[in-house]
Amino acid sequence: MATADPARPGFHLPLLLLAGFRTLIDDLHAELAREGHPELRPLHGFVLQAVGADGTTASELGQKLGISKQAAGKTVDRLVAVGYLERADDPSDARRRLVRVTPRGADGLRRSAEIFDRLRARWADTLGPDRVTALEDDLGTMASANWFRLDMPGWFGG
Amino acid sequence: MATADPARPGFHLPLLLLAGFRTLIDDLHAELAREGHPELRPLHGFVLQAVGADGTTASELGQKLGISKQAAGKTVDRLVAVGYLERADDPSDARRRLVRVTPRGADGLRRSAEIFDRLRARWADTLGPDRVTALEDDLGTMASANWFRLDMPGWFGG
DNA sequence: CTATTTCGTCAACCACGTTGACTACCTTAC
DNA sequence: GTAAGGTAGTCAACGTGGTTGACGAAATAG
Numbered sequence: 001m002a003t004a005d006p007a008r009p010g011f012h013l014p015l016l017l018l019a020g021f022r023t024l025i026d027d028l029h030a031e032l033a034r035e036g037h038p039e040l041r042p043l044h045g046f047v048l049q050a051v052g053a054d055g056t057t058a059s060e061l062g063q064k065l066g067i068s069k070q071a072a073g074k075t076v077d078r079l080v081a082v083g084y085l086e087r088a089d090d091p092s093d094a095r096r097r098l099v100r101v102t103p104r105g106a107d108g109l110r111r112s113a114e115i116f117d118r119l120r121a122r123w124a125d126t127l128g129p130d131r132v133t134a135l136e137d138d139l140g141t142m143a144s145a146n147w148f149r150l151d152m153p154g155w156f157g158g
Numbered sequence: 159m160a161t162a163d164p165a166r167p168g169f170h171l172p173l174l175l176l177a178g179f180r181t182l183i184d185d186l187h188a189e190l191a192r193e194g195h196p197e198l199r200p201l202h203g204f205v206l207q208a209v210g211a212d213g214t215t216a217s218e219l220g221q222k223l224g225i226s227k228q229a230a231g232k233t234v235d236r237l238v239a240v241g242y243l244e245r246a247d248d249p250s251d252a253r254r255r256l257v258r259v260t261p262r263g264a265d266g267l268r269r270s271a272e273i274f275d276r277l278r279a280r281w282a283d284t285l286g287p288d289r290v291t292a293l294e295d296d297l298g299t300m301a302s303a304n305w306f307r308l309d310m311p312g313w314f315g316g
Numbered sequence: 317c318t319a320t321t322t323c324g325t326c327a328a329c330c331a332c333g334t335t336g337a338c339t340a341c342c343t344t345a346c
Numbered sequence: 347g348t349a350a351g352g353t354a355g356t357c358a359a360c361g362t363g364g365t366t367g368a369c370g371a372a373a374t375a376g
Contacts, residue, residue, distance in 0.1 A: 012294055013278055014182045019301035021175035028172075043332080059354060071333055073355065078331080095341045095354040120171055127296050136170055138285050138293055143177035201363075217323060229364055231324070236362080253323040253372050 024119055031115045037108045039082040047075055048084060048101055048109050055100040057090075084108060175297075182277055189273045195266045197240040203270050205233055206242060206263050213258040215248075242266060 025042050032040050050056070050064045062072035076099050079085040084105035090096035101109065124132045183200050190198050208214070208222045220230035234257050237243040242263035248254035259267065282290045 013281070013290070014179055014186075014274065016294055016297035016301055017175050017179040017182070020297045021172055021179060023301050024172045024175065041331085057354070058356095067332090068334065069355075070335085070357090074332075093342070093354085097355070116172065123171070123300055126299060131292070131296055132171075134289070135293055135296055136174055138289055139174035139178045140170075141284060142281055143174055143181050199362085215323075216325095225363090226365065227324075228326090228366085232363075251323085251373070255324070 024116070027119055028112060028115050032108065032111060035111050035115075037111065040084070040108050040112075043075070044079060044084065045109070045112050047079060048105050051085065051099055051101050051105075053101070055098050057096050057099060061099065079105070182274075185277055186270060186273050190266065190269060193269050193273075195269065198242070198266050198270075201233070202237060202242065203267070205237060206259055206267050209243065209257055209259050209263075211259070213246075213256050215254050215257060219257065237263070 050061055058073040058076055059069040062069040076085055080087060084102060086100050086102050088098045090098050187200060208219055216231040216234055217227040220227040234243055238245060242260060244258050244260050246256045248256050
């Protein structure tokens, strides 16, 4: 493969990280689809996670995810449409529209966590538990600068 | 951060991989912009790389990147518009339109490789060269299935 | 010479992001 | 109590990156 050209070692690392991420994410969603959540898309897990048990609002969500409130609102729309989130009025502030995870959303979230645990175990089986931990430690050290920003336009569109 | 919740260790790994990738890619493009390539988007580097020194066609490119020929064609359009790729007729086959990297494209590619080397060196400075190598080895082992596919819809859209 | 395949493109569509403008509402200050 | 200002949510237009389906032109197979 061109990008794995040994003459350009610098290209290895980003591609490996991307491929590793993709492998995990693809496996997760294949399993999630098998377990009754075929509509759940890769971004959705992060969004559900960010909404959390206490609920939130579109603006807050946008801030948490590093995207605009409009983009967050649209994503909520989609997740509401497939039944993973619901909106409710905030009695204490008529401007706000509370966003909450539905039972179905909670189920998807729970299964995601379980599946990720199993996938991590598979990595541990292949590499050894210590190396997976070391990998996580090292990545944690290096990645701490850009933490948990999902605003895709940084690398893709927009 | 919610997704880094220690109670859900399974969420660590994918997020770390994503964050690591993002950090690298963001740093690359910040530096690339500084060096005279502000139009270069994260995907573009992979595409230029896939076009290669010998040139290719939209269909071939699509196959290499794991996307449709139409998507590949559109991406080529954009890269032609900003001067990184050019099209030429294939004298031996009137259906084909050769896609080639321009000198400007080659410059961007060369700089990308250099910058990635420097970024990798930074990782090596922080973690130690042996751990970076180990990280690459382990990721290579785990990620070997999904190599260099850019079809975002798998995780994002459509 | 005809049938099939392949290459490139067009058109419609979807997911995901952006900015700008606007309404409705809460809050603060006078 | 009202005017002013900030905040929440939505609408509209747009850009990027993907998808499928349809189609003409050119190469290839029979």
